[in-house]
Amino acid sequence: MNLEERIAAVEAQIKDAAATTADAVEAFRVDMLGRNGKVTGLLDELKQVPVEQKKLWGQRLNQLKNSAKDRWEELQAGAGTANTSQQEAGDGTRPALTESTGSLHPISIVRQRIVDVFTRIGYTVSQGPEVEDDHHNFGALNFPPDHPARDMQDTFFVRPISCSSEVENANEALALRTHTSSVQVRVMESGKPPIRTISPGRVYRNEAISARAHCMFHQVEGLYVDKGVSFAELKGTLDHFAKSLFGPEVKIRLRPSYFPFTEPSAEVDMSCTICGGGGCAVCKHSGWVEIMGCGMVDPAVLSNCNIDPDIYSGFAFGMGVERIAQLIYRVPDLRLYWENDVRFLDQFTDGAFRG
Numbered sequence: 001m002n003l004e005e006r007i008a009a010v011e012a013q014i015k016d017a018a019a020t021t022a023d024a025v026e027a028f029r030v031d032m033l034g035r036n037g038k039v040t041g042l043l044d045e046l047k048q049v050p051v052e053q054k055k056l057w058g059q060r061l062n063q064l065k066n067s068a069k070d071r072w073e074e075l076q077a078g079a080g081t082a083n084t085s086q087q088e089a090g091d092g093t094r095p096a097l098t099e100s101t102g103s104l105h106p107i108s109i110v111r112q113r114i115v116d117v118f119t120r121i122g123y124t125v126s127q128g129p130e131v132e133d134d135h136h137n138f139g140a141l142n143f144p145p146d147h148p149a150r151d152m153q154d155t156f157f158v159r160p161i162s163c164s165s166e167v168e169n170a171n172e173a174l175a176l177r178t179h180t181s182s183v184q185v186r187v188m189e190s191g192k193p194p195i196r197t198i199s200p201g202r203v204y205r206n207e208a209i210s211a212r213a214h215c216m217f218h219q220v221e222g223l224y225v226d227k228g229v230s231f232a233e234l235k236g237t238l239d240h241f242a243k244s245l246f247g248p249e250v251k252i253r254l255r256p257s258y259f260p261f262t263e264p265s266a267e268v269d270m271s272c273t274i275c276g277g278g279g280c281a282v283c284k285h286s287g288w289v290e291i292m293g294c295g296m297v298d299p300a301v302l303s304n305c306n307i308d309p310d311i312y313s314g315f316a317f318g319m320g321v322e323r324i325a326q327l328i329y330r331v332p333d334l335r336l337y338w339e340n341d342v343r344f345l346d347q348f349t350d351g352a353f354r355g
């Protein structure tokens with residue numbers, strides 16, 4: 001090894017040196033700067049260097065000596081701190097540090113509360129894929145081919161039909177599911193009535209993100225299929241749900257609506273829990289807030305899923321978890337839910353928002 005290589009090797013050792021005790025720090029000093037130390041040895045070699053190169057090598061070796069001294073000082077400081085903290089760790093009178101505990105996300109809390117209401121009355125919980133084919137998200141649910149929801153403007157396509165000519169299922173588009181009704185189709189296709197199930201999960205719609213809308217949100221949808229299921233049972237179930245979650249004094253009302261997969265269909269309003277029905281900003285002074293969509297499963301949907309509509313009938317409903325959470329927590333901006341700011345999330349630690 002030539003001189004430069006030997007200097008570089010010692011330099012690397014200095015850089016990597018570690019010492020946690022005072023003895024180890026002293027050992028480092030002796031090893032580098034002591035009478036027979038590595039740095040001292042290299043400095044001695046300066047005598048043999050030709051005169052015209054002395055200045056250059058002198059500077060280089062001085063640099064090395066300084067870095068050894070600097071590192072020695074750093075190690076001394078480090079070992080000093082380690083010693084003090086060791087002493088402190090031994091102080092039994094020192095107050096303990098409190099551990100911060102994690103908490104459930106507010107949307108998880110609300111989803112769980114919704115799920116609990118239905119599992120208590122005999123519903124099972126079903127899950128399905130978030131990337132869904134056209135059949136389960138739209139086709140089996142009676143969406144006509146030209147329905148606006150099938151447009152790029154409203155749905156995130158993972159594989160639009162036009163791109164899929166060379167793959168299996170060439171005529172099936174793949175998209176992020178726009179509702180968890182897709183899970184209900186899967187349950188009906190794979191099981192026999194009686195079916196009583198809810199499907200909680202994430203859904204996606206091509207919306208601009210704002211304080212009131214997001215392109216990803218959560219739903220809990222429900223399905224009940226059996227012989228002789230009636231609209232009155234649907235209304236009774238939803239009334240039970242609203243009262244279980246918001247208290248015995250709340251009322252619901254159903255307004256006629258339209259969904260491709262239910263007939264008749266309705267929008268469900270609940271008396272405003274903020275003002276008790278008297279009128280406020282949250283209910284836009286109407287006394288009512290919309291909480292979900294529902295209806296009797298369209299016989300065509302039952303047929304699509306191999307269930308005989310002459311024997312069976314059913315109802316379905318679907319709600320947005322964020323919407324229900326808004327009625328409980330009144331968070332002013334929906335985006336706060338997904339920014340994961342601990343100062344926001346911390347407020348839900350014990351399941352009760354203190355805002």
Ligand code: PHE
Pocket residue numbers: 178179180181221222259262293294295316317318319
């Ligand atoms: N799938 C509907 C939606 O996403 C909700 C719904 C479910 C309506 C079941 C009626 C019956 O808006």
